[in-house]
Amino acid sequence: MSYADFARSIGLGGIAVDDPDKLGDAWGVALAADVPTVLDVRGDPEVPPIPPHATFDQIKSMTQAVLKGDPNAWHLLTEGIKTKARDILPSRR
Structure with missing residues (x-):
């Protein structure tokens, strides 16, 4: 299940992260978002x-x-x- 997709389906922000090198940027986007945002970090x-x-x-x-x-x-x-x-x-x- 993609928690990021689910979050977006109910009007929240959602970001899926599969690459550790992209986690910092994802945090930046999530913290700057104007809606609550789910970070779906996959390890x-x-x-x-x-x-x-x-x-x-x-x-x-x-x-x-x-x-x-x-x-x-x-x-x-x-x-x-x-x-x-x-x-x-x-x-x-």
Whole structure:
């Protein structure tokens, strides 16, 4: 289901974002809109979002749990590391 399409169908703003590089621009459009706007951000369904306030111990525990039983553990870990690196490292722009 596209939440952005649904939002537009009831008179709200709706923006679908599939590319992480376009998220900043989408936020700009949403915040400048004159109607409430839904950001429908689509990420990798196998990679849970890691909250920005997660501690090292929480991330370590999650990593250990995933490595014990998830058949897609390495995909999840590599994508999770990339995501956190984007949060921490300065942008190349």
